[in-house]
Amino acid sequence: MVHPNPQRSAVAPDGTLLARADQVTTGVIIVVAVAYLLGTLEFPDGAGVVPQIIGGAVLVLAIVQFVGPWVAPLRRYVGEPIDDSEAIVFTDPILRRRLILVLGSLAVIPALAFLLGLPVALPVYVAAFTLVDRRPVVAVIISTILISGVSVGILVLLLEMPWDSGFIWTLF
Amino acid sequence: MPEFLIEVGATMGKGFLALLEPLSLLFLLIGIIIGLIIGILPGLGGTVTIAILLPFTYAMEPNAALALVLGAFSAVSMGGSIPAILLNTPGTGEQAITSLDGYPMTKRGEGARALSAAAAAGVLGTLFGVVALTLLIPVVRTIILAVGAPEMFALSLLGVLAIGVLTSESVTRGILSGLLGIMLSTIGYDAITGALRYTGGSLLLYDGFSINAITLGLFAVGEMIYIYSRGRSISSNAGVSIGGGLAAQYVGIRKGIADTWRYRGHVARGGLIGSIVGLLPGMGGTVAMFFSYATAKQRSKNPGEFGKGSVEGVIAAESANNAKEGGSLIPTLAFGIPGGSAMAIFIGVLYIVGLPPGPQLMNEHLDSVYYMAWSLAVAGIVGSVLGMIIAPYVARLATVSPGVLAPLLIAFAIGGAIVDDRLAFGIYVVIGAGLVGYWLRLLKYSLAGITLGFLLGPVVERQLFISLSAYGPEFLLRPLTLVILALVLLLLFRPILARLFRRRSRVSLEV
Numbered sequence: 001m002v003h004p005n006p007q008r009s010a011v012a013p014d015g016t017l018l019a020r021a022d023q024v025t026t027g028v029i030i031v032v033a034v035a036y037l038l039g040t041l042e043f044p045d046g047a048g049v050v051p052q053i054i055g056g057a058v059l060v061l062a063i064v065q066f067v068g069p070w071v072a073p074l075r076r077y078v079g080e081p082i083d084d085s086e087a088i089v090f091t092d093p094i095l096r097r098r099l100i101l102v103l104g105s106l107a108v109i110p111a112l113a114f115l116l117g118l119p120v121a122l123p124v125y126v127a128a129f130t131l132v133d134r135r136p137v138v139a140v141i142i143s144t145i146l147i148s149g150v151s152v153g154i155l156v157l158l159l160e161m162p163w164d165s166g167f168i169w170t171l172f
Numbered sequence: 173m174p175e176f177l178i179e180v181g182a183t184m185g186k187g188f189l190a191l192l193e194p195l196s197l198l199f200l201l202i203g204i205i206i207g208l209i210i211g212i213l214p215g216l217g218g219t220v221t222i223a224i225l226l227p228f229t230y231a232m233e234p235n236a237a238l239a240l241v242l243g244a245f246s247a248v249s250m251g252g253s254i255p256a257i258l259l260n261t262p263g264t265g266e267q268a269i270t271s272l273d274g275y276p277m278t279k280r281g282e283g284a285r286a287l288s289a290a291a292a293a294g295v296l297g298t299l300f301g302v303v304a305l306t307l308l309i310p311v312v313r314t315i316i317l318a319v320g321a322p323e324m325f326a327l328s329l330l331g332v333l334a335i336g337v338l339t340s341e342s343v344t345r346g347i348l349s350g351l352l353g354i355m356l357s358t359i360g361y362d363a364i365t366g367a368l369r370y371t372g373g374s375l376l377l378y379d380g381f382s383i384n385a386i387t388l389g390l391f392a393v394g395e396m397i398y399i400y401s402r403g404r405s406i407s408s409n410a411g412v413s414i415g416g417g418l419a420a421q422y423v424g425i426r427k428g429i430a431d432t433w434r435y436r437g438h439v440a441r442g443g444l445i446g447s448i449v450g451l452l453p454g455m456g457g458t459v460a461m462f463f464s465y466a467t468a469k470q471r472s473k474n475p476g477e478f479g480k481g482s483v484e485g486v487i488a489a490e491s492a493n494n495a496k497e498g499g500s501l502i503p504t505l506a507f508g509i510p511g512g513s514a515m516a517i518f519i520g521v522l523y524i525v526g527l528p529p530g531p532q533l534m535n536e537h538l539d540s541v542y543y544m545a546w547s548l549a550v551a552g553i554v555g556s557v558l559g560m561i562i563a564p565y566v567a568r569l570a571t572v573s574p575g576v577l578a579p580l581l582i583a584f585a586i587g588g589a590i591v592d593d594r595l596a597f598g599i600y601v602v603i604g605a606g607l608v609g610y611w612l613r614l615l616k617y618s619l620a621g622i623t624l625g626f627l628l629g630p631v632v633e634r635q636l637f638i639s640l641s642a643y644g645p646e647f648l649l650r651p652l653t654l655v656i657l658a659l660v661l662l663l664l665f666r667p668i669l670a671r672l673f674r675r676r677s678r679v680s681l682e683v
Contacts, residue, residue, distance in 0.1 A: 018614065018615065021614075021615065022615050025611070025612075025615055029348065029352070036355060039369070039370055043365075043367055043369060044365060044367050045365075046364065046365045046637075047362050047364070047365040047367035047369060049636075049637075050354075050358065050632070050633045050636060051355075051358050051369065054351055054354050054355055054358070055355065057347075057351055058348060058351045058352065058355060061344050061347055061348050061351070062348060064344050065342075065344045065345065065348065068344065077342065077343045077344050078342050078343075078344050078345075079340075079341045079342025079343070079344070079345065079616070082614075082615055082616060083616075086614050089401045089402065094403070095401055095402065095403060098400060098401045098403055099397070099401035101400075102396070102397050102400045102401055102578060103397065103607070105579070105582070106393070106397075106582070106603050106606065106607070109582075109586060109599065109603065110599055110600065110603070113596065113599060118586075118587070118590075118596070118599075122583040122586065122587055123583075125579060125582075125583055126579045126580055126583050129575075129578070129579035130575060130576055130579060133573075133575035133576075134575075135573060135575050135576055139573070139576050143576050143579065143580050146580065147579075147580060147583045147584065150583075150584060150587060151583075151587055154228075155587050155591070
């Protein structure tokens with residue numbers, strides 16, 4: 001894959017995407033803070049003091065963050081609107097594909113670990129990722145050997161980490 | 173007084189002797205090499221370096237673990253200056269200031285001179301920072317005697333909020349970051365009351381989330397998603413040359429060292445600025461380098477040369493950048509208030525090796541504190557010399573594609589995330605933390621704030637519990653606690669105060 005230069009991208013960054021995403025994220029934080037505060041009701045005496053203080057503070061701050069853009073005196077607290085140039089990863093097709101690839105690869109790791117066991121899954125993951133990204137064969141081999149060294153040499157032999165052997169190996 | 177000095181001298185000697193142990197020296201060297209390599213890779217600085225090394229510290233003897241981490245941390249800035257000077261690609265973001273003059277020098281065929289000037293200034297800067305650290309330790313110890321649980325509570329709170337606010341562009345996002353970190357830390361078994369909190373009945377959450385998984389996820393995985401998806405931050409400039417043949421390079425290296433001596437005033441000022449800036453939480457290397465660079469330009473006989481390839485610019489920037497490491501260790505070790513993001517994670521290392529920061533460390537493990545100071549000093553010297561030697565050979569690492577770097581570091585982070593609790597659950601936590609880290613990074617939240625909140629959350633809770641039990645709510649009225657809480661308020665009302673100051677200065681200008 002050719003590395004794109006975002007500066008030369010034909011697709012302009014979306015001017016409001018991250019600002020909206022910011023609002024949604026703040027909304028999620030408000031919901032989490034409310035749930036967090038409600039959770040303290042079940043705690044025995046003393047165990048809920050700090051969660052109540054912290055949860056209350058998060059709730060107040062998140063509300064300030066949420067309404068800040070529309071309330072002039074709060075604007076200097078919530079800061080400048082988010083830099084929209086970062087939104088280019090969602091609007092530029094090449095960058096979006098890269099983002100999907102890396103996020104998708106993260107979803108694959110637990111499945112690989114379940115099937116092959118982690119010491120094998122990690123080198124397989126690195127080899128697969130570099131191959132999909134069309135890296136030169138030498139780079140694929142070197143990076144796979146490197147992570148195999150870390151995975152087997154350091155984690156298994158040196159640190160003696162216990163591993164599940166992987167579902168596939170139980171079939172044989 | 174002489175007895176006190178003898179005691180300090182003996183403890184310093186003990187710290188130095190501990191560093192001379194073969195195991196410590198070996199891990200210091202390994203740390204330096206790792207630091208140089210990671211420093212060279214664009215986009216990865218001291219923070220990611222310490223995050224990556226964190227899992228290994230579990231299985232290591234404390235002194236070896238500290239040598240490994242501090243060796244790497246110290247060498248990162250030298251590593252970062254190599255691509256900054258040779259490829260115009262700063263290894264760490266802050267070293268863009270080194271590129272300003274370093275790269276034009278390389279284009280003129282003076283790469284060796286610029287590198288050796290950066291290395292020599294870096295050595296002197298590191299020594300400056302370590303001397304500042306060493307001199308201030310006895311002073312800090314005296315202050316610490318006045319610190320009780322109420323003050324520790326206020327200091328921990330100040331640390332969490334300060335790092336959040338100072339590393340984020342907005343006050344609310346900065347504070348939210350720190351508080352979200354504290355929220356995360358409350359999940360699991362509560363050591364004070366014995367209650368289980370927010371576990372949802374799952375045994376996996378009984379001990380809460382692991383420091384490794386959270387730190388590696390937020391920093392290493394989040395950073396890799398960012399770097400890979402942007403497809404940049406990697407130098408496309410493969411023309412790595414430090415200028416001329418071997419003889420010319422030797423002349424260049426000698427010139428660089430001579431330049432550093434010639435402009436020793438810039439080194440001293442840079443060292444002082446770096447040490448002071450390092451002391452202030454959340455200020456970071458960029459501020460130190462910028463101040464030092466601006467001061468050097470102001471005092472230079474050739475200010476017009478700055479930005480066009482002035483060796484003075486390289487010297488001023490690098491001396492300040494290296495001096496800040498020693499300075500930032502002081503608040504980190506004494507009060508658990510980190511000087512920057514990397515120090516926030518270093519606090520995690522201190523907990524892992526059984527040396528939690530604070531009065532106990534400064535009073536009962538002073539030899540370990542001096543051991544850390546010596547490690548920084550030796551790593552600074554060895555790292556700079558080694559960096560200069562290997563520079564032309566390893567600078568090509570900066571051209572490594574994110575397509576190779578991202579899977580390697582993600583795989584490494586996943587392996588490291590399960591080292592401490594040895595549960596596959598860590599895989600899900602590190603991936604989740606990586607996604608959250610990437611998203612919150614885009615929205616300008618402070619990842620360092622979240623990490624520090626997570627690390628210091630239990631400290632805040634324990635000290636609050638002790639303070640309330642011992643003094644009741646009146647603990648808030650203790651003089652030192654009041655002063656620290658006033659600083660917290662100052663931090664929270666920073667935007668209003670800044671506006672007031674701006675208005676006043678505008679009025680006085682108009683008058």
